[in-house]
Amino acid sequence: MAVDAVDPVVGTKDPVVATPYGAVRGRFENGIAVFRGIPYAAPPFGARRFRPPEPPEPWDGVRDATAFGPTPPKPPYSEAFARLLADPVVPGDDCLNLNVWTPAPDPGARLPVMVWIHGGALTRGSSAVPVYDGRAFARDGVVFVSVNYRLGIEGYGLFPDAPANPGLRDQLAALEWVRASVARFGGDPDRVTVFGESAGAISIGALLASPRSRGLFHRAVLQSGPPEASDRDKVRRMVRRMATRLKIPATAEAFAAVDRDLLLRTQADVGRLSSPVLGGPAFGIVVDGDLVPRDPLEALVEGAAPDVGLLLGWTSDEYRLWLVPGGLVERVDRLGPVALAGAMARCRCGHEVPRGYRALHPDAGIADLVGQIITDHLLRVPLHRLADARTGRPTASLDADVPGGDRAPAYVYEFAWPSNVPGLGACHALELGFVFDTADAPESAKLAGEGAPQELADAMHGAWVRFAAHGDPGWPAWDDSHPVHVFGAGDPHTVRGPRDRELALWEDESARAAARPVDRPTAGPEGEPTGSGSGSGAASGSGTGSMEGAPVSPPAVTASARIASPLSAVRRFRRSGGAERT
Numbered sequence: 001m002a003v004d005a006v007d008p009v010v011g012t013k014d015p016v017v018a019t020p021y022g023a024v025r026g027r028f029e030n031g032i033a034v035f036r037g038i039p040y041a042a043p044p045f046g047a048r049r050f051r052p053p054e055p056p057e058p059w060d061g062v063r064d065a066t067a068f069g070p071t072p073p074k075p076p077y078s079e080a081f082a083r084l085l086a087d088p089v090v091p092g093d094d095c096l097n098l099n100v101w102t103p104a105p106d107p108g109a110r111l112p113v114m115v116w117i118h119g120g121a122l123t124r125g126s127s128a129v130p131v132y133d134g135r136a137f138a139r140d141g142v143v144f145v146s147v148n149y150r151l152g153i154e155g156y157g158l159f160p161d162a163p164a165n166p167g168l169r170d171q172l173a174a175l176e177w178v179r180a181s182v183a184r185f186g187g188d189p190d191r192v193t194v195f196g197e198s199a200g201a202i203s204i205g206a207l208l209a210s211p212r213s214r215g216l217f218h219r220a221v222l223q224s225g226p227p228e229a230s231d232r233d234k235v236r237r238m239v240r241r242m243a244t245r246l247k248i249p250a251t252a253e254a255f256a257a258v259d260r261d262l263l264l265r266t267q268a269d270v271g272r273l274s275s276p277v278l279g280g281p282a283f284g285i286v287v288d289g290d291l292v293p294r295d296p297l298e299a300l301v302e303g304a305a306p307d308v309g310l311l312l313g314w315t316s317d318e319y320r321l322w323l324v325p326g327g328l329v330e331r332v333d334r335l336g337p338v339a340l341a342g343a344m345a346r347c348r349c350g351h352e353v354p355r356g357y358r359a360l361h362p363d364a365g366i367a368d369l370v371g372q373i374i375t376d377h378l379l380r381v382p383l384h385r386l387a388d389a390r391t392g393r394p395t396a397s398l399d400a401d402v403p404g405g406d407r408a409p410a411y412v413y414e415f416a417w418p419s420n421v422p423g424l425g426a427c428h429a430l431e432l433g434f435v436f437d438t439a440d441a442p443e444s445a446k447l448a449g450e451g452a453p454q455e456l457a458d459a460m461h462g463a464w465v466r467f468a469a470h471g472d473p474g475w476p477a478w479d480d481s482h483p484v485h486v487f488g489a490g491d492p493h494t495v496r497g498p499r500d501r502e503l504a505l506w507e508d509e510s511a512r513a514a515a516r517p518v519d520r521p522t523a524g525p526e527g528e529p530t531g532s533g534s535g536s537g538a539a540s541g542s543g544t545g546s547m548e549g550a551p552v553s554p555p556a557v558t559a560s561a562r563i564a565s566p567l568s569a570v571r572r573f574r575r576s577g578g579a580e581r582t
Helices: 134-138 152-156 166-185 199-209 230-247 251-257 262-269 296-301 328-334 337-347 354-359 364-388 440-450 455-471 499-516 566-575
Strands: 002-006 011-020 022-025 027-029 032-039 063-064 097-102 113-116 144-148 187-199 217-221 309-315 410-415 483-487 493-496
Touching: 011 027, 011 032, 011 166, 022 296, 022 483, 027 440, 032 134, 097 134, 097 166, 113 166, 113 455, 134 144, 134 455, 144 166, 152 166, 152 230, 152 262, 166 187, 187 199, 187 455, 199 296, 217 251, 217 455, 230 251, 230 262, 296 364, 309 364, 328 337, 328 364, 337 364, 337 493, 354 364, 354 499, 364 410, 364 499, 410 455, 455 483
Parallel strands: 022 063, 113 144, 113 187, 187 217, 217 309, 309 410, 410 483
Antiparallel strands: 002 011, 011 022, 027 032, 032 097, 097 144, 483 493
């Protein structure tokens, strides 16, 4: 139940809510009841290190919930990315906590609920980022919840003596807390929408496909992140390289004995040679036979979670966040065919794909071509596949006015407004300040620049609220005509099939790949298999992890690229400082 408690210091009434583990006291901020730092699981250290989350210890009395709780251990962004992306650190071990913004902490309110899972390459980010303030959602009649979860080696290290995916298991535990507790904060546990961006969206894709999440949420928003599973060997290489640096066995027991700060420094150092765009060892969600029983995209395409409505989308220039901060656009342009060969290696495609993109975009520079090719391969192709799986009649819905049928619909958007920061365009993560209606916050302005249009925030934030409340954001559901709602300069509008020509290139490549023999992969400059032009362009095992704040490593080059001395060109690129890393 929710009650009012008189604060003896200031004489005002603060909201107090009873949770399954004890009562918490928040505070009213401009008429919104806000609770911060509520533990949903016990601190994941000591005997709990690298283990699945456990319930928190119950407490007596009323626990203060007016400040953000500790953030999970994480390395800082590099200087180049820290200028664009806020990532506060709150010290402490009790980092498996969440926050609630609610307009009515009353069990009878039964308001729609939105649960936010942040991005950050599964290595950075937290619920304390000011861009993720939930006041606007609560203002508009939504109970908003944001969660912390374990990151990096703590959350996604793969060990022989510990279960996989503890960070994803944290998210599942948070959703179970929401199911059990959110009604006391005024939310309806039968109207929960989970939404996330980048690594958060990838996480949601895995949760969508997991049988263990059934009934915990009813709608899902995937922003700039596809359902996917990383290659287990790729994650193991990250762990083994860290173990080599630390001179310890690659086991959870050995890693648990290492000083936490040293572990973070080693993780950051090893991760400098990796890029979710062009490969390398990295942390990611893996198929574990338990929480993630199979590849999430394939499971969803084949019919998993058919009753969960979907809102999916991307930004027009995702890749510019990866290339612009370190000045890599000019360097990639200078690399010319070597960079295109790297894109072919990463996407495992033949020459026909970059030739097709060049024909469609004759005036684009090499960096723009490479960026769009990789963005489409890693992101838009799998999201199109997921949307295509929902083109049947809508399923039975929570809303009586939605007709029944086979599968809940999908709605697709594109964020096209270019940042006022020179060179960024409509880059990865730029839409967040508009979705949260926090575009006026200084932390949003780091990425968007000054003067972001409030009317665009009104439109985009309103669409997310409508989707959570009614299952319809306000434009046509995905069908064979491929309607995409574009949020850009001017009024938002729907365009039919804006990416169809590019995506047709990947369909043709898939047909060619199925017809040609499979070549043995060759080793690239970092020991990564480069492939030789095969692959469908789907996300099967591609392992993007997250594209937020990602460095760009030197491209691997296939033998089929027919470029003289490609490894020498890559080494020259490295010496030039082109591989600036976070």
